[in-house]
Amino acid sequence: MTQFLQQLANGLVLGATYGLIALGYTMVYGIIQLINFAHGEIFMVGAFGGLTVFTALPAALGRNVWIALPLVLAGAMATSVVTGVLMERLAYRPLRNAPRLAPLITAIGVSVVLQETIRLFYPGAKAPKPFPRLLPDGAVTLGGVRIAWVSLFVIVVAIALMIALAVFVQTSRTGRAMRATSQDPDTAALMGIDTNRIIVITFVIGAALAGVAGVLQGMRFVSIDFFMGFLAGLKAFTAAVLGGIGNITGAVLGGFVLGLVETFATQYVPNGSAYKDVFAFVVLILVLVFRPTGLLGEQVGTRA
Amino acid sequence: MRSRSLRLAAPLVVGAVVLTACGSNKSESSGSSGGSTSGGNKTATIGLSAPLSGSLSSLGLGMKNSADLAVKQANAKQTVKGWTLKFDAEDDQGQANVGQQVASKLASQKDVVGVVGPLNSSVGQQEQPVLAQANITQISPANTNPSLTQGPDYSTGTKKRPFANYFRTATTDAVQGPFAAQYVVQTLGKKKVALVNDKKTYGAGLVGEFKKELTKEGGSVVADEAINPGDKDFSAVISKIKTAGPELLYYGGEYPEASLLSSQMKQANLNIPLMGGDGIYDPTYISVAKEAAEGDLATSVGAPAESLDTAKQFVADYKAGNYSEPFAAYGPYTYDAANVIISALAQVLPGKNAIDDSVRQAVVKAVQGTSIDGATGKVSFDQYGDTSNKTLTVYKVTSGAWKAEKTGSFQG
Numbered sequence: 001m002t003q004f005l006q007q008l009a010n011g012l013v014l015g016a017t018y019g020l021i022a023l024g025y026t027m028v029y030g031i032i033q034l035i036n037f038a039h040g041e042i043f044m045v046g047a048f049g050g051l052t053v054f055t056a057l058p059a060a061l062g063r064n065v066w067i068a069l070p071l072v073l074a075g076a077m078a079t080s081v082v083t084g085v086l087m088e089r090l091a092y093r094p095l096r097n098a099p100r101l102a103p104l105i106t107a108i109g110v111s112v113v114l115q116e117t118i119r120l121f122y123p124g125a126k127a128p129k130p131f132p133r134l135l136p137d138g139a140v141t142l143g144g145v146r147i148a149w150v151s152l153f154v155i156v157v158a159i160a161l162m163i164a165l166a167v168f169v170q171t172s173r174t175g176r177a178m179r180a181t182s183q184d185p186d187t188a189a190l191m192g193i194d195t196n197r198i199i200v201i202t203f204v205i206g207a208a209l210a211g212v213a214g215v216l217q218g219m220r221f222v223s224i225d226f227f228m229g230f231l232a233g234l235k236a237f238t239a240a241v242l243g244g245i246g247n248i249t250g251a252v253l254g255g256f257v258l259g260l261v262e263t264f265a266t267q268y269v270p271n272g273s274a275y276k277d278v279f280a281f282v283v284l285i286l287v288l289v290f291r292p293t294g295l296l297g298e299q300v301g302t303r304a
Numbered sequence: 305m306r307s308r309s310l311r312l313a314a315p316l317v318v319g320a321v322v323l324t325a326c327g328s329n330k331s332e333s334s335g336s337s338g339g340s341t342s343g344g345n346k347t348a349t350i351g352l353s354a355p356l357s358g359s360l361s362s363l364g365l366g367m368k369n370s371a372d373l374a375v376k377q378a379n380a381k382q383t384v385k386g387w388t389l390k391f392d393a394e395d396d397q398g399q400a401n402v403g404q405q406v407a408s409k410l411a412s413q414k415d416v417v418g419v420v421g422p423l424n425s426s427v428g429q430q431e432q433p434v435l436a437q438a439n440i441t442q443i444s445p446a447n448t449n450p451s452l453t454q455g456p457d458y459s460t461g462t463k464k465r466p467f468a469n470y471f472r473t474a475t476t477d478a479v480q481g482p483f484a485a486q487y488v489v490q491t492l493g494k495k496k497v498a499l500v501n502d503k504k505t506y507g508a509g510l511v512g513e514f515k516k517e518l519t520k521e522g523g524s525v526v527a528d529e530a531i532n533p534g535d536k537d538f539s540a541v542i543s544k545i546k547t548a549g550p551e552l553l554y555y556g557g558e559y560p561e562a563s564l565l566s567s568q569m570k571q572a573n574l575n576i577p578l579m580g581g582d583g584i585y586d587p588t589y590i591s592v593a594k595e596a597a598e599g600d601l602a603t604s605v606g607a608p609a610e611s612l613d614t615a616k617q618f619v620a621d622y623k624a625g626n627y628s629e630p631f632a633a634y635g636p637y638t639y640d641a642a643n644v645i646i647s648a649l650a651q652v653l654p655g656k657n658a659i660d661d662s663v664r665q666a667v668v669k670a671v672q673g674t675s676i677d678g679a680t681g682k683v684s685f686d687q688y689g690d691t692s693n694k695t696l697t698v699y700k701v702t703s704g705a706w707k708a709e710k711t712g713s714f715q716g
Contacts, residue, residue: 007540010537010543013539119357126361126365127588128560128592130594148572151539221536222593223560223592227358266540266541273530273540274503274529
C-alpha cells in the first residue's frame, strides 16, 4: 500500500509538470485553433531565463530562498512571455488567415529556431547546464511516503496556478472576453472585444505558465539543456489531447492521467519501465477511439 | 474544423520527431593545419565523427580537439612526406541516423583516407557498413560494444569479424562489464545489485555482460529495469527498485541520464552507490549530480592518462594547444587512433599521386599491422580489430572529482 501511495505521489508530481505545460497548448488551441508546437521551446527558454537571472545574482542573495526563488521565477516568466509575444507577432499573426497547415509548419520552424538559438548563443549551452538547487534538499515523509521538498513545491505551485487560471477565465472580464473569442472571434469582435489583444493575452498566460514549469523542472532535475522542450512539449501536447484540447480542466486532467499511467506502468507491469511510453500512448489511442474529443472535450459544431 | 486540424497534427508530430532526429550535419572543420610549413601539395583528409553538440558534447569535443592535435603535430613534423593532412570534424549528435549521414558525407569525399570515431556504439553500428563500402579505415576510440568487432554471436563463442576496416583503441564491454562485476563482488563485497539500462546498443550490452559475470561471482540481480534516453524523471523506477533492497545500482548508459538518476536516488533516500561504465566517466556527471555523486563508481578504458609516462607528453601538448575544452575520457584514445591512421599513411602515401580505392585498401592493411607507442601505452590490434591493450580502471567520486581506485584487467 505504501508503495502504491509512493508511486501515486511520483505520478502526481510528473503529471503536474505535464499539466502546467499542457495549459499553454490548450489555451492557444482553444482561441485560434493553432497547435503551437513551439510551446515546448517556450518552456525551455523560460528555464534558461531563470538560470540567467540566478547567475546574475550576487552569491549572497542567491543563497536566500526568499529572494532568489521569486526573482528566478520572474526572470523565467519574463523571458518566456517576451518570446511568446514575439512569436505570436512575427510568426503567427501574419498567417492568421492562411490555411491551417501553414501556421502548423511555422510552429515547427519556430521551435527549431529557438532550440538552435539557445544551443549556439547561450554560453555553454551545447552541453547540459547545471541548474541551482533553490530549495533545501530534504523531504517530507507522510505515512511512509517520501516526497522531496522540491517535488512538493512543484505540485503546490502547479495546482495553485491551475486554480488561479480557472478562476481568472471564469470570473474576470478578460476571461469572459477570452471565452467569447474562443467561441466565435468574429461575433466577439462585433461585441467590441479587441480579439488581437485577447490572443496576445492568451499567449502571455500560456508562456508565463510554461516559464514557471521550466524553472520547476530545472529545480527538480538540477540540470537544463536546449533540447529539454522537445520531449516535454510532446508529452504536454499528448496530455492536452488526452484531456480534450481546448479545454483547460481537460489539460490538467490529461497531465495527471498521463503522469499516473507512466508511473503505474513502471511499477505494476512486468518490464514496464522499458515500455512506459507505450502504455501512455495506448491510453491516448483508446481514449481517442471512444471519445474522439478527449476526456473532457465537448463536441463543437463546425464553424462557419 | 477542430477535428481536421487535429488530424493534420498527428502525422506532424511524427514528422517532427523524424525531422529533429535528422538535424543537420554541422561541420566544424578546422581546415588544414600548418599547410604552408609542410611543403606537401597533395592533401589527404582524416575525418572525425563525434557528438559536437547536445548532451554528450563534452566527451565529443574532447575527441575533436585530441584528433586535431595529432593532425597538427603530423603536419608540423611532416610525418607523411609530400602530403598535407586535413582534419574534418563532423557532428553526429550521438544519434545513429545522423552518424550514417556523416559517414556517407565523409565517404563521398575523394581525399578522405581515415575516420576517427564515433563515440556511441549505436552510431558506430550505422557507420560501419557505409565506410566499409568505401574501404575507409575507421578507428573508434570509444565504441565498447563487443559485436562491432566480433559479430552478433560473439557471446556464444562464434566470433566473426564483420568489417575488416573497423578498429578500436577502446576495449570492449565483454571485458568492461565482467571487470566491474568482479570489483563489485570481490572488492566492495556487495552482492545484491539492481540493474538499469537505457536500451541503447552500449547500455544494454554493458549491463548484459555485467549480469553474466555477477551471477557467476555469486551475486544476485534484485531488479532489472530500463529507462528511455532523454528521460528526466526516474522517480517511479527508483521507488520500484528501492523495495528490492539493492546494495548497489549498476547503470548501462551515459552521463546525462546517469547523473539525474544518481541525484534522484539520493533524493528518494535510496543511498546506495551508482556504478556505470565509461559512458558516465565525465566531469559533467559530477557537476550535475553534485553531492549525490559522492561515492559513485565508474569503470573506464585504460589507465588514468595522468599516471602513464606515455600520456604525460600528450597532456602537456594538449595544454599547449590551448583548447577551450578538456580532453575528457576519450582524448588519449582519440589521439592514439588518429596517430595510428597517420603512421599508416606515412607508410602508404609517399610515392602515390592521388587517393583511390587501392590506396584506401593499403591503409586498412597497414593499420592492421601497426604497433605504436601511444598516449595510452602500446597500441596494436588483434585479428578482430580490437585493441590488444585490455586495461581498465575503476574510478570513484571522491570530494567532487573522479579518483582512480584500481587499474587492472579482467581475468576470467
